[in-house]
Amino acid sequence: MGGTVSAPYRGRFAPSPTGPLHFGSLLAAVGSFADARANAGVWLVRIEDLDRNRTVAGADAHILSTLETFGLWWDKQVVYQSQRNSHYEAALERLRRDGLSYPCACTRREIAAHGIQGPEGPIYTGHCRNGLPQGRVARSERLRIDGDQLSLTDAVQGPITQQLMTEVGDIVLRRADGFYAYQLAVVVDDGDQAITQVVRGADLLISTPRQLYLQRCLGLPQPGYAHLPLVLGDDGRKLSKSLAAAPVDPSDPLPALDRAWRFLGQTPLAAQPHSVSEFWQQAIPRWDRARIPRGPLRIDAEAATRLGQAPSQQPSGP
Template identity: 65%
Template structure:
């Protein structure tokens, strides 16, 4: 299942969802992951997280790829599409079933909301179906048993992290009621299959990482390093989102947005304005410093926020 990067070489990735055009918050994540990989001579892959087909916007994937190219964010190899990799996810579920680590769940979201305590990212699943489905209930989703010791890791931006997954989120979904494989499973399987060594992404996924580490351990997969970059928020404290078409970036004039994203990541500005995108990257890749990336979120102009 695992494709190793060349010996001693790092491999990063950017994994957007094609639900709209690339926006400024996603550009920050793409720039950070690209710079972190390329600054050490590593590889950088692009993977479209298009499992949730009902939310996909026609043409968005191609538009995102064209925008990345305009910003000088060139990837290695071919673009992977999660919608074409479902056999890998089904194989991982079979492995977990053989280990008796998963079980069918008949609960609806409403029922979980009524019966679960508040958790890290919504109601904690109370384990209603752990011992089997109640008479007359049909299976809806498939859940992983989240038992185990606390999960700890050292984030390269936020430092030491620790979470008791069972207490924070409970047994979590691997296959949804609509039959689609859940993000937590797909991202773990894909990162291992593509040999990703360093994951650099937005801080909105920091609380998801312990679940992914738990899955990696269950499946016997290697653990990459993690760095969670600051989110770009609007003035009401909401994360920029493609679904709200917030600050889409334009391929026609990429340099100003590149420089703003560079500043959001706390990097020292170039001594003189670069004349074009290649000139920016020639300078930037020799000056990238992850230790300068702030742990706090910010506004689109780079100003700190309490969000």
């Protein structure tokens, strides 16, 4: 069984290459990077391009270039999920050997018709747990979830509890289109990269208990978690889905860095930095995880657009 990680700090930022870096993603990168550097830790970048249907050609290079421009320098080689299928298959094979996975023939329409509605959609009720129905073929592969209640204390959001069996159901490990599921891939990747601290957006908080469960099933250690507040557009939607999701401007990074720093509730810098390196020289010693708000935070479309268009002055506070 896995246990809580107590090794030297290793953090990561794991963007999906579905487009340019917007302010919400920058906020997650800044928080993850600052937390790692303030703890004298290693900071890694992983490109989560497992779903090639959503991957935009060239987006990974654009994201990496933007990170460099913002002074977010990573340690070690960038890892691409699309190159790690053998690792995911090995983990899936272990789950099979341990009797923890099973083939599933159900379609989304069938699950919606027979399932109970949960926070993320219909909850799978285990229709294929005891074998495929006669005449049906497997479409996906699922993890058997037992009745355990999963709990953790998030460093930002506080105590979190989820009853996986009744709130989530048996989760997909390999999808009907043949791709390995995000939940499996991220757990395997964090384990292989020896990640000790996951700092990411609060939209992924709901996924964390099932990742803890998978870590337990695979005998992997459990990282610490800190989920940063979401940035919402003025329409109330997650920034990546909002009209305010303008890409950040790599040609003038300081305004967006300053805005991200203040959105994260951090102590203002003592002096106006004149370069990205000056910003981080002042910022890292001031980083205080306890000051991060739970959120969510809002940014209007005009402010987000200014951050993406090399503004002549720094934007106002949140």
